[in-house]
Amino acid sequence: MIKACCSVAVALLMGLSATVAQANENEISADGFAAYVAKLKQEALADGYAQSTLDTAFAEVKLYQRSVKADRNQPEFKLTLDTYLPRAVPEWKAKKAVEKYQEHRDLLEQIGAEYGVQPRFIVALWGIETNFGSFTGGQDVISALTTMAYEGRREAFFKKELWHALTIVEEQHIPIEQMRGSWAGAMGQTQFMPSSFMQYAVDYDGDGRKDIWGSMGDVFASAANYLKSVGWRDDVTWGRQVQLPDSFDASLASLKTKKTLAEWQQLGVRRMDGSDLPQRDDIEASVVIPDDQQGRVYLAYTNYDALMRWNRSHYFVAAVGYLSDRIRFPR
Incomplete structure (x- = not known):
């Protein structure tokens, strides 16, 4: 989906390096962070969030200079699809995708039939976004979003995402210590921003929580629900x-x-x-x-447009499509 950061695959491939001088220039002052957090908590309380939710969410909040550097130093590389695709979908990943498809086949086919999404695309998205759940980001989501709001360039966007994250905490979908994600707050095995979580995440296993971090039913159904919601067709390819x-x-x-x-x-x-x-x-x-x-x-085709809604990058769509084809026609 449209995210505040590059997809995990692109970040892995390109890295987020900066010179020491650039890093120093991109740091923001920590002096006002505590006061900013206090202001946010007052606003959230006025908006109806429970004090206990705010105490839990902000108990360990930190200023992530790393998030600011990552946002400001996203590198520009000249790539072509012919050089990008072998990196985004190396042979080992294509083989692993087939293995994961077979491992979860019954669940995938059940969800695919319910949502009208071919299972191979669910697996391909999972593989490209988080390497089948093995790279979901280790940042505290509340800290990441609070940092990006405090940094100020896109304060309104990140405050909105932070409010959605507070709702996730209040509804107890994930323990706060497990609410980890990317430097920009993209979460779980689907890498949903909190607003996308609120709109598309599914409690498929029926345990009362939408767990896109650990429940494979919730992960797969949430991805399928997103695609269905943006016009996916299961009678055509991408x-x-x-x-x-x-x-x-x-x-x-x-x-x-x-x-x-x-x-x-x-x-x-x-x-x-x-x-x-x-x-x-x-x-x-x-x-x-x-x-x-x-x-x-x-x-x-239509499904290409749907994948562009997930992440507005032709390279991302080509990688997901290519991996889905490798699942369909394994070598």
Whole structure:
């Protein structure tokens, strides 16, 4: 989904390094942090949160200079899909995805049928976001969100997320000491921001808590519920890599431009092996060129748009789609 930070996969690949000078410049004053926390607690109390909730949530709150540095020093690298995909989806991850699919197959198929989402996409999202739950971030979510609000550049956004996090604490979905996430507050095995948690998280195992940290039923159902809510279709795939004719009008390459497969066929778009596109009248698609016409080109279906709602990065979508294809057609 749209997040305040890069996806975990991108962060792992690129790192978040800065020089010592840059780090010093990006630190914010700690002097006013305690006063800011006290002000937040008063606002939250006035908004109806219980004093016990605030005492629990802010008991160990800390200023994370690391979060500020990470936010301000997100590096820019020149990548192409051809160099990115082997890093985002190495062979070991593709094999592990198949193993995880088989390990949780019964649960995945049950959830997939209930929500209308093919299980391979649930596993692919899980793998790209958090390496199948093994990298969910170790930051205290309340501290991370409070820090980012105090830093001030996006105070309104992070205060809103903090308020949602307080609701999660108040509703006791996760013990506060286990409420860990990324430097920007993305949480659990789905890496939901607190607002997305409140809107899409599911208590699938029926224990009264929406546990996207430890309950596999809740994790998978929450991901499926998100996709269903943004228009997922279980009768089509995410997209396919295609060839374009030399005469292709590049101005048509946009998610805003939708045409039937027959219309793209007439414009010379073909499968990668040169054969015709599928003959289906019920599918509209867009041509997407993440790099340039010498790089990878995709015919993006409705589910491509849904994945873009999760994270507005063509590279992220391509990685999830590619991993889902590797699950469907293991080597």
